[in-house]
Amino acid sequence: MIHVEGLTKYYGEHAAIRDLSFNIEKGEVIGFLGLNGAGKSTTLKVLGGAQPHEIRKRIGFLPDVPPLYDEMTVGGYLDFVARLRGVPAASARSHVIEAEKKTSLEAMDEQPISSLSHGYRQRVGVAQALVHKPKLLILDEPTGGLDPVQIVEMRNLIRQLKGEHTVLVSSHILSEISQVCDRLLVIQGGEIVAQGTEDELAKKLGGGGAVELDVRGSAQAALDALQKVEGVTGGQLLRLEGELASLRVDASPELRPALVKALVAANIDVLRVDKAHGRLENIFMKLTGGKAS
Amino acid sequence: MSTVLLIARRELAAYMRTMSGYVIIAVMLFVDGLCFNAFAMAGTAKKSSEVLGDFFFYSSGFTMLCALFLSMRLLAEERQTGTLQLLYSSPVRDWQIVAGKYLSALGFLAIFLFCTLYMPLLVMAYGKVSFGHLLAGYFGLLLVGSLSLAVGTFGSALTRSQVIAAVLTGVMLLVLTVCWLLARVTDRPLTEAITGLAWYIHFKPFEQGLVHLRHVAYFVLVTWACLFAATRVLEARRWR
Numbered sequence: 001m002i003h004v005e006g007l008t009k010y011y012g013e014h015a016a017i018r019d020l021s022f023n024i025e026k027g028e029v030i031g032f033l034g035l036n037g038a039g040k041s042t043t044l045k046v047l048g049g050a051q052p053h054e055i056r057k058r059i060g061f062l063p064d065v066p067p068l069y070d071e072m073t074v075g076g077y078l079d080f081v082a083r084l085r086g087v088p089a090a091s092a093r094s095h096v097i098e099a100e101k102k103t104s105l106e107a108m109d110e111q112p113i114s115s116l117s118h119g120y121r122q123r124v125g126v127a128q129a130l131v132h133k134p135k136l137l138i139l140d141e142p143t144g145g146l147d148p149v150q151i152v153e154m155r156n157l158i159r160q161l162k163g164e165h166t167v168l169v170s171s172h173i174l175s176e177i178s179q180v181c182d183r184l185l186v187i188q189g190g191e192i193v194a195q196g197t198e199d200e201l202a203k204k205l206g207g208g209g210a211v212e213l214d215v216r217g218s219a220q221a222a223l224d225a226l227q228k229v230e231g232v233t234g235g236q237l238l239r240l241e242g243e244l245a246s247l248r249v250d251a252s253p254e255l256r257p258a259l260v261k262a263l264v265a266a267n268i269d270v271l272r273v274d275k276a277h278g279r280l281e282n283i284f285m286k287l288t289g290g291k292a293s
Numbered sequence: 294m295s296t297v298l299l300i301a302r303r304e305l306a307a308y309m310r311t312m313s314g315y316v317i318i319a320v321m322l323f324v325d326g327l328c329f330n331a332f333a334m335a336g337t338a339k340k341s342s343e344v345l346g347d348f349f350f351y352s353s354g355f356t357m358l359c360a361l362f363l364s365m366r367l368l369a370e371e372r373q374t375g376t377l378q379l380l381y382s383s384p385v386r387d388w389q390i391v392a393g394k395y396l397s398a399l400g401f402l403a404i405f406l407f408c409t410l411y412m413p414l415l416v417m418a419y420g421k422v423s424f425g426h427l428l429a430g431y432f433g434l435l436l437v438g439s440l441s442l443a444v445g446t447f448g449s450a451l452t453r454s455q456v457i458a459a460v461l462t463g464v465m466l467l468v469l470t471v472c473w474l475l476a477r478v479t480d481r482p483l484t485e486a487i488t489g490l491a492w493y494i495h496f497k498p499f500e501q502g503l504v505h506l507r508h509v510a511y512f513v514l515v516t517w518a519c520l521f522a523a524t525r526v527l528e529a530r531r532w533r
Contacts, residue, residue: 049381050532056384067379069303071310080303084296084383128379 001026001166002047002136009042016042017190026135029162031181032170033284039190040170041140047168048138057086060134060165064141066125070114074105074124077113078131085132099131103157119150126157130165137161139169143176155180174284186284211249211256212238214272215263219245225266231255244271296385300393301400304367308401317362318405325355329412341420342502348412349430349500353493356434357441357466359405360398364445365459367394368527372453387527391520395446402438406431426502433499436512440492441466443519450526469515 002024009017017039024030034040041064048061069077078096087095100106103123108116113124122142129137142158143151158180161167171177178184178198186194186201194201215222222245223235232251239246249259253275263270308314333347368391371377380390413427441462448462449455469492476487488494492515495508 045378049378051382053384053386056382059382061378061382063375063378063382065375065378067374067376069307069376070374071307072303080299081379081383083299084380084385086384 001028002168004047007043007046009039009046015190017046017187020187020190020192022185022192022195024166024168026166027163028182029158029167029169029180031174031177031184032168032187033172033174033177033184034170034187035172038172038187040172040187042190043187044138044140044168044170048140057132058135060085060129060132060137062125062129062137062139062142064144066121067128068113068121068124070112072113073109074100074111074113074116074127075109077124078127081128082131085134087132095131095133099127102130102160103127104153118145119147122146122150122154126154130161133164135166137165137167137169139167141170141172143171143173151176210275211251211253211259212272212274213247213249213259213263213270215245215247215268215270216243217245217268219247221266222247222263222268225262225268226259229255229258229262232259296389297393297396300380300385300390301396304394304397305400308363308397313366314363314401317359318401318408321355321359321362321405322408325352325409326412328355333412341416341422342426344416344420345413345422345426345430346500348416349433352409352412352434353437353496353500356402356406356438360402360438360441361445361459361462361466363398363401364442365449365455365462367398367446368449368523369452369455369458373455381531387531388520388524390527391446391450391524395442395520398442398446399439402442403435406434406438423502429499429502429504432504433496436499436509437492437496439516440469440512440519443516443523444469447519447523447526450523450530 004023005021007017007020008015020039020043032040032044044061045063048059048063051059069080072080075096078099079092082092082095082099083089097106100109103126105120105123105127108120108124113121116124122145126139126142129139139158143154146154155176158167158169158177162180169177169181174184183197184195184201185192213222213226219237219240223237226232226235226247226249229251232249232255234250236248237245238248251259256273260270260273328351329348333344333351368377371380413422413430416422417427444465445458445462448465449458451461452458469490471491473488473491473494476484476491479487489511492512495511498505498508
């Protein structure tokens with residue numbers, strides 16, 4: 001559906017993005033990841049704003065700052081945007097109602113945009129991007145500045161949009177969008193440094209993931225028992241408090257049952273088994289050259 | 294065309310819904326009225342047509358000022374608040390953005406001109422004024438306003454700050470106002486060209502109730518040139 005090849009953009013001498021190439025299939029939800037200043041917004045701006053005239057009808061774009069006219073009402077604004085993007089005047093209203101329903105803005109129809117909170121403004125921003133039912137939705141940091149509840153709502157919203165639209169969504173926080181994305185593109189210094197699903201990215205970086213365990217008994221015995229399980233590439237002791245030990249094992253989370261069995265066989269009590277926290281962040285940090293947490 | 298009207302309608306509604314437009318009109322009307330009272334009406338034994346001519350003289354200046362203040366926000370504000378991205382990402386041509394914005398400001402300026410009507414009506418009530426004179430004068434004012442708004446639209450396209458837009462526009466209008474002074478110190482072929490650029494020379498006949506096609510052409514041409522320039526600026530900035 002989208003084929004980007006050799007996209008480069010200079011701001012003066014400085015190249016914000018360099019020779020960027022990627023493909024997006026129809027109906028996919030793509031996560032665009034990178035730290036601030038990596039070139040995400042620049043890329044999306046080019047994709048969203050600098051298209052030939054005929055293509056723009058089929059694109060819905062939410063820039064990093066929602067482009068809202070403060071003095072308009074939510075309904076009036078969405079109506080304006082719908083007609084600006086080629087929806088006939090007669091059916092504009094029904095488009096607006098549908099967009100408001102999708103973004104839970106029905107109650108705000110008559111409200112002036114200037115009176116809305118940040119979360120609602122962001123929602124109006126998403127609503128304007130999808131009011132004309134575009135094939136491609138480009139959302140630049142839709143979760144920026146939202147509180148945790150609103151982030152979950154935004155995620156659910158993006159999940160709903162899947163199927164109906166092809167979605168390109170950017171964020172600098174991996175965990176916020178990785179759950180809704182089919183594929184991730186990681187951008188760093190204006191170049192794509194990795195792409196693929198979350199698991200593919202993890203594999204590519206050597207680590208098949210990690211598992212954390214709390215056990216009671218000898219920590220050394222537990223580690224020894226775990227190391228013998230096939231697929232485990234390493235392990236370490238994180239904390240030791242009396243009888244309780246926290247361990248971290250480098251192994252795919254799918255190995256969790258085997259790990260528990262091995263511990264039970266070694267007569268060690270298992271108190272907790274979990275996917276290692278911060279796994280996503282670690283992948284991301286490694287890719288973007290930041291310091292792992 | 295419908296896109297142009299859509300943008301113009303939204304923009305006009307924005308003028309109506311915010312205070313700034315009304316404030317600009319109110320202040321300009323007040324000062325225009327003061328000048329009318331102090332200068333046009335002053336003195337004894339004036340003909341009504343002279344009073345009306347003076348009225349058009351003062352009003353042309355205030356129309357210009359009013360246009361400057363009305364136009365400074367047109368594109369600069371869009372750039373400032375990021376709403377220009379909305380227009381850029383929509384299937385709208387750059388000239389449609391410029392035309393829509395410009396027309397809305399022209400519409401709002403027409404409200405200002407309409408509100409000044411009470412002054413010539415007063416002259417009419419107490420003296421004898423030809424209807425043609427009135428019509429020609431107002432046509433001239435509209436042309437001055439249209440030129441100033443176009444210059445303002447261009448100034449507003451150049452920057453994201455409304456203040457800088459107003460200053461740029463002010464300087465450009467000032468140049469168009471005083472360039473006949475420059476013409477006096479230049480040599481022959483240049484003299485005519487530079488004199489011809491000054492807007493007041495083209496407005497003066499309207500004051501007296503005369504409409505010449507060549508003067509109308511001047512205003513239309515400068516208006517068109519400025520709007521064209523504004524369009525090119527928008528086009529160039531799309532990629533930034």
